[in-house]
Amino acid sequence: GNSVTQMEGPVTLSEEAFLTINCTYTATGYPSLFWYVQYPGEGLQLLLKATKADDKGSNKGFEATYRKETTSFHLEKGSVQVSDSAVYFCARLGGTSYGKLTFGQGTILTVHP
């Protein structure tokens, strides 16, 4: 079936450090891939997405590239800020014609000043 696997958390970094959160997906079909973010006390919101192989999604300094050969969609940011502290979820569209999403388990990121 469809699944998404994220790196284990939590992740703790100092401000301005480089961030990578790994995400891999099962290779069923040609899914669209997403990163969602949940800031403390707020609802889940879309961070970025990529709809086909080799696409790069980007937003707020975050980037992720759809790698079909490694079935990966790793999230990266060159210089994190304290305000990036949140829970990050990788997700894929579930192989249907509508928007049923399959999520990874989430990675808690804490950035210290």
Added chain:
Amino acid sequence: GAGVSQSPSNKVTEKGKDVELRCDPISGHTALYWYRQRLGQGLEFLIYFQGNSAPDKSGLPSDRFSAERTGESVSTLTIQRTQQEDSAVYLCASSLGAGASYEQYFGPGTRLTVT
């Protein structure tokens, strides 16, 4: 404008009781989704509505779970005879249409605790 709202924000109930969770989607959004997030796990899909019909109920864990949507707006998720394993955050999302082109907007969730 108003986002997706859910009520109640928190619900504590005794095992065996029935609960109703409500979702008010963004006005004009035809697609509505329910997800569940258990502690330490990712979100699990429960059910999808297009308009007032539910083409995909495949994620509902058991026949104790049901959902309806009326007026192409409000949706209610009902859990009968609650069990402790039902404890989770229940999230609702809506989108203008269905598919990857349409961003899903999530509500703040209802935290359900079954004692």
